[in-house]
Structure formats: structure tokens, C-alpha cells
Amino acid sequence: MRKLTALGVAAAILVVAALVAAFVGAADLNPLDTAAALLDRALPFLHLPSGLSPLDRAVLFQIRLPRVVLGAIVGGVLALAGAGYQGVFRNPLVDSGTLGASAGAGLGATLAIVYLGGAGPQAVPVAAFAGSLTGVAVAYLTGTAAGRHTVLGGGVATLLLAGIAVGSFLTAVQTFLLQRSASDIQAVYSWLLGSLSAASWQQVTTILPYAAVSSAVILLHGRHLDVLSVGDEEARTLGLRPGMVRLIVVAASALAAASAVAVSGLIGFVGIVIPHVARRLAGPSYTSVLPLSLLTGAAFLVLADTLARTVLSPAELPIGVVTALVGAPAFVWVLRGTSSVTT
Amino acid sequence: MAAAPVTDVRVADVSVTLDRVPVLDAVSCAVSGGGWLALIGPNGAGKTTLIRAMAGLVPYAGTVSVGAAEARAMRPRERARLLAYVPQEPVLPPDLTVGQYVLLGRTPHLGYLAAPGGHDRRRALAAMERVDVARFAARRLARLSGGERQRVVIARALAGDPRVLLLDEPTSMLDVGHEQQVLELVDVLRREAGLTVVSTLHDLTVAGQYADQLVLLDDGRVVASGSPAAVLTEPLIESVYAARVRVMPGDDGHPVVAPVRHQGGAAGILPGASPGLPG
Numbered sequence: 001m002r003k004l005t006a007l008g009v010a011a012a013i014l015v016v017a018a019l020v021a022a023f024v025g026a027a028d029l030n031p032l033d034t035a036a037a038l039l040d041r042a043l044p045f046l047h048l049p050s051g052l053s054p055l056d057r058a059v060l061f062q063i064r065l066p067r068v069v070l071g072a073i074v075g076g077v078l079a080l081a082g083a084g085y086q087g088v089f090r091n092p093l094v095d096s097g098t099l100g101a102s103a104g105a106g107l108g109a110t111l112a113i114v115y116l117g118g119a120g121p122q123a124v125p126v127a128a129f130a131g132s133l134t135g136v137a138v139a140y141l142t143g144t145a146a147g148r149h150t151v152l153g154g155g156v157a158t159l160l161l162a163g164i165a166v167g168s169f170l171t172a173v174q175t176f177l178l179q180r181s182a183s184d185i186q187a188v189y190s191w192l193l194g195s196l197s198a199a200s201w202q203q204v205t206t207i208l209p210y211a212a213v214s215s216a217v218i219l220l221h222g223r224h225l226d227v228l229s230v231g232d233e234e235a236r237t238l239g240l241r242p243g244m245v246r247l248i249v250v251a252a253s254a255l256a257a258a259s260a261v262a263v264s265g266l267i268g269f270v271g272i273v274i275p276h277v278a279r280r281l282a283g284p285s286y287t288s289v290l291p292l293s294l295l296t297g298a299a300f301l302v303l304a305d306t307l308a309r310t311v312l313s314p315a316e317l318p319i320g321v322v323t324a325l326v327g328a329p330a331f332v333w334v335l336r337g338t339s340s341v342t343t
Numbered sequence: 344m345a346a347a348p349v350t351d352v353r354v355a356d357v358s359v360t361l362d363r364v365p366v367l368d369a370v371s372c373a374v375s376g377g378g379w380l381a382l383i384g385p386n387g388a389g390k391t392t393l394i395r396a397m398a399g400l401v402p403y404a405g406t407v408s409v410g411a412a413e414a415r416a417m418r419p420r421e422r423a424r425l426l427a428y429v430p431q432e433p434v435l436p437p438d439l440t441v442g443q444y445v446l447l448g449r450t451p452h453l454g455y456l457a458a459p460g461g462h463d464r465r466r467a468l469a470a471m472e473r474v475d476v477a478r479f480a481a482r483r484l485a486r487l488s489g490g491e492r493q494r495v496v497i498a499r500a501l502a503g504d505p506r507v508l509l510l511d512e513p514t515s516m517l518d519v520g521h522e523q524q525v526l527e528l529v530d531v532l533r534r535e536a537g538l539t540v541v542s543t544l545h546d547l548t549v550a551g552q553y554a555d556q557l558v559l560l561d562d563g564r565v566v567a568s569g570s571p572a573a574v575l576t577e578p579l580i581e582s583v584y585a586a587r588v589r590v591m592p593g594d595d596g597h598p599v600v601a602p603v604r605h606q607g608g609a610a611g612i613l614p615g616a617s618p619g620l621p622g
Binding site: 220223226227229230231233234236237238239240241279283284285287 | 398399400418419420421422423424426427428430433434435436438439440443444447448450451453456458459503
């Protein structure tokens with residue numbers, strides 16, 4: 001029941017966060033009117049009078065709402081992918097970017113910005129998406145190939161080491177490109193720090209299918225990740241195929257993270273910290289940690305983005321800065337009472 | 344527990360090579376359903392490798408059959424439903440509760456996307472009650488003592504309703520009292536539920552007390568096999584272990600193997616030679 005309580009609380013927090021995010025911003029919208037307008041739109045057959053002007057309605061439905069929804073999707077899948085990776089690797093320190101994903105996305109975005117000139121901005125999401133998946137694929141293939149020839153037997157340590165190697169290599173290539181093209185540094189770094197400022201319904205509908213399918217696949221593997229927590233060998237003697245489970249969860253997590261990165265840039269911290277918060281709230285079983293990470297990550301990023309666009313309004317803080325500035329102290333506070341941090 | 348069909352285990356000409364080093368060389372042995380086979384031998388003899396081959400964890404040449412079927416031909420889940428394997432050092436995720444951990448033992452019975460249901464929870468609870476750990480089902484694994492941990496691991500193995508228990512040094516971490524408790528428990532399980540037990544045991548006297556059949560391995564080969572009285576003999580043990588021992592008949596007829604210390608070249612136990620030594 002602890003699991004259901006935690007899920008209910010997280011869902012409630014997400015709804016409140018979304019409401020707050022909808023009426024806070026540069027154009028002040030009346031909270032009651034905003035709620036009425038949202039309910040009017042959400043519930044058929046119900047017509048609520050709302051005091052919002054046509055301009056306010058446009059701000060709400062064309063600017064605020066897509067950004068809130070996009071933030072929820074991005075935060076949710078980053079946290080879920082991070083939890084998936086932590087389960088697969090039985091390691092509390094990995095996140096959605098570990099296996100070459102962030103470095104690949106960074107290189108892809110840099111290539112688009114540096115070489116595509118005027119077409120760059122449109123190409124960045126696709127390039128980041130492709131780069132992220134390519135990074136994971138290369139790391140996974142080299143890791144499993146190398147594992148066959150070592151005492152580690154293709155286990156998780158070899159995969160993680162391959163991820164670190166591939167990540168370092170791709171980052172080095174990216175740094176080299178940037179150093180040769182100093183005029184693009186500003187554009188690349190603002191992308192690297194993450195932002196939801198370009199959010200639109202079109203972005204939402206573009207990433208939703210990837211995010212939904214990959215999230216469903218990860219959520220269905222909570223029990224398998226619990227079995228993997230006793231190690232590959234014992235999992236095998238329980239009739240599980242650890243390599244297959246690992247491949248499925250890594251592929252789904254890579255797809256989830258790539259779809260998030262494509263529209264938001266590199267947003268750190270969510271993928272590593274939120275799963276630990278979920279563990280603190282509902283215990284170590286991945287059947288709880290996965291859905292709770294999805295909800296908590298969504299709520300966290302919606303709130304972080306609200307801060308990012310209001311604190312220095314009308315200027316915006318990079319959301320990656322906010323997630324770490326707010327998230328790091330909060331995480332330390334969460335860890336304080338933790339007797340052991342394990343996956 | 345309802346009487347269930349007993350399941351024989353047969354190992355025929357099993358050879359294992361690890362990193363190009365031959366570890367087992369044409370090992371054959373068998374245990375009939377409901378029996379207890381103990382693998383004994385010095386460190387590095389291949390006991391653990393043999394039990395791991397039976398569990399399907401290392402590639403091998405030769406055949407391992409469980410009941411009428413050959414283990415190699417079974418699908419992983421099918422094999423896991425028949426054979427439960429308890430490694431020497433099981434991985435116990437510290438934050439998992441005893442109940443969650445024991446429920447993992449139901450994995451072989453669950454379809455790929457199925458969640459454990461009421462029946463699975465009842466079997467897990469029955470397994471916990473069987474080994475008397477149901478009282479602390481909500482306790483975290485990190486909070487267990489050594490004896491409790493071993494019982495919990497056995498509960499996980501039993502939760503899958505296996506026909507064969509493969510135990511690698513089930514008592515190496517336990518004191519003599521807890522060792523007896525765990526081995527008595529395994530013995531009761533095999534008598535009442537007809538479980539077939541294959542275990543490695545390093546203590547020769549203990550092996551002789553509980554197993555009805557011993558296989559003595561040395562350097563990857565079977566040196567002797569048969570009843571405890573036939574295998575636990577002074578010449579065999581002294582040659583295989585390079586140890587000096589005295590084998591005496593115990594009260595219940597099982598042989599007792601006592602190590603004997605060299606004392607100034609004199610053989611045998613000298614009564615009163617070392618009184619008052621702390622022990």
C-alpha cells in the first residue's frame with residue numbers, strides 16, 4: 001500500500017505543479033480563471049465561464065500549456081530512463097546519459113549547428129536524437145563484444161566501461177569541432193544546458209509516440225529488474241535471460257532519453273536523482289521505483305522549468321542550471337536519512 | 344506438503360574447461376530421487392564447478408539429466424522450475440525485504456509479462472513458514488543475521504517448488520549450531536517433500552552425517568563414490584587431501600573424521616598432550 005500511497009501523492013503533486021506552471025509567468029493569469037479555462041477545455045459537455053481574454057487564452061493554450069506538457073514528458077522519461085539504467089547496471093550512479101547517450105546527443109547537435117548553418121536550428125533535434133541513439137548503440141555493441149573476451153563475461157562492468165570510453169571519445173570530437181568553430185560556442189552551450197523555451201504542440205506530438213512506447217516497455221520490466229538485482233547468475237538460475245532483459249531495457253531507455261534530449265537539450269540531474277527519491281519514498285522494488293520515477297520526474301521538471309522562466313523574468317535561466325541548483329541541495333536532504341544507497 | 348514425484352539426477356561424462364584449463368574431466372555420478380548427494384574434495388577439486396554445470400551456469404560436455412529429460416534441452420524457465428540453485432555467496436540486495444526477495448523465487452513460474460498473483464504469494468509465504476522466516480517478512484535483508492540469511496535464501500529456493508535443490512557450501516558462513524539447523528532443515532525437506540539434494544560440503548564428518556551418498560573429487564576427477572563409510576576412509580582422505588586424519592565410527596554409525604596433528608613425529612592423538620590450550 002506504501003506504493004499506491006506514494007503514486008497517488010506523486011500524481012497529485014504533478015497536477016498541482018502543472019496548474020502552478022500554467023498560471024505563473026510573464027503574463028499574469030488569474031489562477032481561478034486559468035483553472036476554469038483548463039477544465040472547460042478538458043471536460044466535454046461542461047461550459048465554464050472564464051474571465052480570460054482572447055490574448056490570455058492564446059498565452060495559456062499555445063505557449064504555457066505545451067511547455068508544461070513537454071516539461072512533464074521530458075522530466076518523466078528522463079527519470080524513468082535513469083531508473084531503468086540503474087536497474088540494468090545495478091549501479092546507483094548511472095543515469096540516462098551514461099551509456100554514451102549524452103555525449104552522442106551533444107556531438108550530433110554540435111555537428112548540426114557547426115555544419116548546417118542556417119538549417120542548423122531545425123536539424124538540431126533530429127541530430128541530437130540520432131546522436132544519442134548512435135552513442136548508446138556503439139557503446140552497447142563494443143561493450144558486449146569486448147565482454148566476450150574478458151573474465152567479466154559481457155557483464156555490466158564491461159558495458160559501463162565501454163560507455164565511458166565511447167562517451168569520452170565523442171566528447172573529445174565535439175570539443176575539437178567547437179574549438180575550430182568558436183563562433184558557434186554560444187549556440188552549442190545554450191543547447192547543452194537545456195531549455196524548454198521552444199516548446200510547442202508540434203514538439204509534443206513529435207516525441208510523444210517515442211516517449212510513450214519506450215516508457216511502456218520500461219514500466220513492464222520492473223519485475224525483471226528486481227530479479228536482476230540478485231546478479232546475472234542467480235537471475236539465470238531463476239529462468240531469466242539477463243542479456244535479453246538488459247538489451248530490451250537499455251534500448252527502451254535510450255529511446256526515451258533520446259526523445260527527451262531532442263526537444264530539451266541536455267538536462268542533467270533528473271535521471272540520476274529522481275530514481276533515488278522514488279526509492280526513498282516507496283522502497284527498492286523497481287515495480288514501484290519505475291512508475292514513481294516517471295511521475296516525480298515529470299512534476300520536478302515542470303516546477304524547475306517554472307522557476308527557470310520566472311526567477312529572472314523576462315530572461316530565462318537554463319533549466320539544467322535550475323535542476324542542479326535546486327535539485328542538489330534537495331537531494332542531499334533526501335540522502336541524509338538514507339542508511340544505504342543501492343539499486 | 345503433498346507427496347510429489349521424486350526426481351533423479353544423473354551426471355554422465357561431464358567435462359568442463361574454463362579459460363582453456365580443464366576443470367572437470369569426464370565426471371559421472373547419480374542420485375536417485377529424494378536422495379542427498381554430497382560432493383567433497385579439496386579446494387580446487389571442481390565441486391563448485393560441477394554444481395554450477397548442473398545449474399546450467401557453465402558450458403560443459405557430456406550430459407546432465409533431471410528426471411527423464413536432459414538439462415541442456417530444457418528452456419531456462421523449465422530448468423529453473425525443476426532445479427533451485429543456492430550459491431555459496433548469494434547476492435542479497437540490502438534494501439529488499441525478506442518477502443520481496445522470497446517472492447523472486449516464483450520467477451520460473453511467471454510468464455514474461457505476468458505479475459506474481461495470489462497463488463505465487465501463497466507459495467512464497469508457505470516457503471517462508473517452512474523455514475521459519477515468515478515472522479520477519481517485512482524486514483530488510485541487510486538486517487538479517489548469518490543464520491537468518493541462509494534460511495531466507497533457502498526459502499527463496501523453495502518458493503519455486505523445485506524438485507531438486509543444488510546447494511553450494513550451504514553452511515560455510517555458519518557456526519556449528521546454525522549449520523546443524525540448516526542441514527536438519529534440508530534433511531526434513533527432502534524426507535517430507537521428496538526433494539533431491541545435491542550439495543558441496545567441506546566438512547567431511549558433516550557430509551557423512553547428512554548425505555546418503557558421497558562423491559570424492561580430486562583435480563576434476565571422481566576418486567571415489569558411494570556410501571559415507573565407503574568413501575570416508577583414512578587412506579583415501581590422506582592421499583587426496585594430503586592430511587593426517589583418524590576416521591572413527593560415530594554413535595549413529597556414520598564415520599567421524601578427526602584431523603590429527605603432527606606431534607614431534609608421533610602419530611595419533613596423544614591424550615593430555617596439550618591441556619589448557621584455548622580452543
